[in-house]
Amino acid sequence: MINLEQIYKDNKALLEGHFLLSSGKHSKYYLQSAKVLEDPKTAELLAKELAKKIKQSNLDVELVCSPALGGILAGYELARALGVRFIFAERVDKKMTIRRGFEIEPKQKVLICEDIITTGGSALEAADVIEKLGGEIVGFAAIANRGFCSITGSGKEQKKECKLPKNLPFFALGDFEFEIYDQDNCPMCKEGSTKAVKPGSRGN
Ligand code: ZN
Numbered sequence: 001m002i003n004l005e006q007i008y009k010d011n012k013a014l015l016e017g018h019f020l021l022s023s024g025k026h027s028k029y030y031l032q033s034a035k036v037l038e039d040p041k042t043a044e045l046l047a048k049e050l051a052k053k054i055k056q057s058n059l060d061v062e063l064v065c066s067p068a069l070g071g072i073l074a075g076y077e078l079a080r081a082l083g084v085r086f087i088f089a090e091r092v093d094k095k096m097t098i099r100r101g102f103e104i105e106p107k108q109k110v111l112i113c114e115d116i117i118t119t120g121g122s123a124l125e126a127a128d129v130i131e132k133l134g135g136e137i138v139g140f141a142a143i144a145n146r147g148f149c150s151i152t153g154s155g156k157e158q159k160k161e162c163k164l165p166k167n168l169p170f171f172a173l174g175d176f177e178f179e180i181y182d183q184d185n186c187p188m189c190k191e192g193s194t195k196a197v198k199p200g201s202r203g204n
Pocket of ligand 1: 018026027183186187188189190196
């Protein structure tokens with residue numbers, strides 16, 4: 001079994017400090033999954049582990065689709081590990097769309113893959129587009145989960161923020177649960193020696 005937290009730390013993808021997230025909330029930790037996936041060997045290792053879980057569940061997957069941009073590396077490696085085709089969905093004028101000549105066969109069994117699932121909003125939008133084009137969503141996958149959604153088999157309860165449908169499986173390699181605070185309640189702000197900094201564009 002892999003130690004996901006250690007892999008994130010080793011790749012400087014789990015940062016500790018005082019961060020201002022795109023939501024306006026403050027956090028002591030910040031995940032930068034692109035840093036984990038920048039080494040193809042690590043990406044391959046993680047995707048193989050995820051593929052193993054999916055195969056063990058006997059889920060029939062014919063195609064992997066990721067929402068751009070964050071999900072693409074994880075989804076591509078997962079598709080390789082599962083031996084299936086990969087496509088991605090992207091936003092055009094804020095609307096999730098399938099472009100670039102990507103095709104979905106009628107009733108094709110599609111797994112949606114992200115790097116990290118927070119509430120699953122983008123993953124769900126990608127799933128909606130696939131369904132409108134005639135595909136069938138069979139499940140969701142991510143390298144890591146922020147603890148709002150419940151990994152199938154974990155026994156943990158899904159929080160109200162999670163947007164993934166409860167009737168479909170969700171595969172991930174582990175949970176990263178940490179508190180986020182309003183500025184008024186932020187212990188780092190109260191402590192006073194640091195100011196919250198913006199680490200990336202979207203806080204994931
Ligand atoms: Zn703060």
